[in-house]
Amino acid sequence: MVIYMENENGAKYSILVWNTRLYEQGNKFGQNQKPIDHESVNGILNFVKGFLELNNSIAFLQEIPYVSNVDWNEHKVFGEIKRTFPDDEYTMVYNLTSKTQIMMSIVLSKKATIEKDDNGVNDNRCVSIKCNGIKFLNLHAKNGKETKKHLEEIKKKHPLYYDVILGDFNSGSYDKDNADDAFKDKVEAYKCFIEGYIDVCESKSTTIYKTPIDHVLIKYNAKYMCLFVRIVDSIDKSDHYPIIMELTKTK
Numbered sequence: 001m002v003i004y005m006e007n008e009n010g011a012k013y014s015i016l017v018w019n020t021r022l023y024e025q026g027n028k029f030g031q032n033q034k035p036i037d038h039e040s041v042n043g044i045l046n047f048v049k050g051f052l053e054l055n056n057s058i059a060f061l062q063e064i065p066y067v068s069n070v071d072w073n074e075h076k077v078f079g080e081i082k083r084t085f086p087d088d089e090y091t092m093v094y095n096l097t098s099k100t101q102i103m104m105s106i107v108l109s110k111k112a113t114i115e116k117d118d119n120g121v122n123d124n125r126c127v128s129i130k131c132n133g134i135k136f137l138n139l140h141a142k143n144g145k146e147t148k149k150h151l152e153e154i155k156k157k158h159p160l161y162y163d164v165i166l167g168d169f170n171s172g173s174y175d176k177d178n179a180d181d182a183f184k185d186k187v188e189a190y191k192c193f194i195e196g197y198i199d200v201c202e203s204k205s206t207t208i209y210k211t212p213i214d215h216v217l218i219k220y221n222a223k224y225m226c227l228f229v230r231i232v233d234s235i236d237k238s239d240h241y242p243i244i245m246e247l248t249k250t251k
Contacts, residue, residue, distance in 0.1 A: 019240035062140040139167035148189040
């Protein structure tokens, strides 16, 4: 479903949502350290930078590294992100919950487009920002058995607080062969979480595994409408596809 509303006077925003999987680059998992794939890193950063050249553009990104779990120094990929998006030209919002934080969500825009919303949910996985009165939550839900509890905690603490919630929910309304109780719980938690919102991704597959777990929720009767949404399944730099959309302020 594409929600369309013609609005000559409303402000328009270009939105990118993407689980980049960048935190795995160069980090150690078990006994093995993954090498940094510079081609993939550069491809992702160049895609984001090009997108942010659009007027009123905002990038909501997940799985960004902060430190390396090999030497516990600033991750080389995070250093590259800071060089690509210098703070005299861009605003980057993220949260630090630990000096040894290896993964986080971030929000990027051109300078002074966005500001942090201290009244929302803010931790390494969740980033709350405001833009021209629009309240956004960049969400990367916990996975596995923790997904249900994580979504329930956010919903209980901030019911219908946000105008737009987007990111990797690690859940969706879809069927799975041999689904266990944990999977069924995640589906029910997702359905409860989106009450009061429209999911403009409409259960489209958003990963290479053909699962619809990345979402863009817009609150019912909000002053904002989605003009179009596209899942860019031609980009294979991550196990998730970028989602791009255009949002307009209608009132």
